[in-house]
Amino acid sequence: MTIKDCIKKYSKQLREVTHIPNKEVEILILHILQKNVIWLHLNYNKEFLEENILEKLIKKRATNYPMEYITKKASFYGELFEVAENVLIPRPETELLVENAIEILKDKSNTNVLEIGTGSGIISIMLAKLVENIKIVAVDINDDALALAKRNAKKHQVEHKIEFIKSDLYENIKNNKFDMTISNPPYIADDYKLPLxxxxxxRNALFGGEIGDEILKKIIDDTYKSKIPYLLCEMGYDQRKPLISYFQNFEIEKYEFYKDYSGFDRGFSIKFKKGDK
Structure with a gap:
């Protein structure tokens, strides 16, 4: 059976789980053969000899198992990152968080940034690549995430700019002399029904508590107590109003919210006033 025939045959099995079934079959074929898209376009009529492997991967994907976990990679900010099970998959919306951080840091020198919940390391790694003279401490409570983040940092040649530490939020952070805290924390309410x-x-990278914003609020508290000037976080689309109310507990110079690619509220930045209340 040719590659073209395989795409036609197996795309039918993915119609219930993706709006791009043909494309996903192509991705799996390229993953199996370790080839690129240009090669595929030139070889659609070539005999495909790995149908048994493809069939197994198609069955797995048909259960809604994430494509990124099958291929073990994901694109973020135009770069390719390794992905692993038990670690949150990078989302395009998080690129906006990185962009907002760069806008604040671009004119500063010798900056120190703390990332809470680094996951696969994408935020810290992109900041390390795009901001000169930056030092980053990236923490997570997940050993698998820390190991993956270290591999990604090495792949992107920024491991010398990032120190990875196992920590529950600020728990194991000794140095509080940071210019910014940045985080894509768990912010989904515990009773929310997730897509398949x-x-x-x-789950510990997704669910933030009974209401959903408990960890977000803890990060705000700890950042303020640590006298870190800037805080940037992702958040849930429905959390703007309660967060604005919560901000009243702190001396804040200014705060801003930003929307994601679908027009939903997706994150915020805070600049705290110097000193405590």
């Missing part, structure tokens, strides 16, 4: 594909991802 997201069910495969680690």
């Amino acid at each position: 594909n997201v069910e495969f991802e680690p």
Whole structure:
């Protein structure tokens, strides 16, 4: 059977789990053969000899198992990152968080940044690549995430700029002389029903408590107590109003919210006033 015939045959099995079934079959074929898209376009009529492997991967994907976990890679900010089970899959919306951080840091020198919940390391790694003279401490409570983040940092040649530490939020952070805290924390309410594909991802990277914003609020508290000037976080689309109310507990110079690619509230930045209340 040719590659073209395989795409036609197996795309039918993915119609219930993706709006791009043909494309996903192509991705799996390229993953199996370790080839690129240009090669595929030139070889659609070539005999495909790995149908048994493809069939197994198609069956797995048809259960809503994430494509990123099958191929063990994901694109973020135009770069390719390694992905692993038990670690949150990078989302395109998080690129906006990185962009907002760069906007604040671009004119500063010798900056020190703390990332809470680094996951696969994408935020810290992109900041390390795009901001000169930056030092980053990236923490996570997940050993698998820390190991993956270290591999990604090495792959992108920024491991000398990032120190990875196992820590529950600020718990094991000794140096509080940071210019910014940045985080994509768990912010989903515990009783929220996840989409089927997201069910495969680690729950402790998704659920933020009974209401959902408990960890977010703890990060705000700890950042303020540590006298760190800037805080940037992702958040849930429905958390803007309660967060604005919570901000009243702190001396804040200014705060801003930003929307994601679908127009939903997705994150915020805070600049705290110097000193405590």
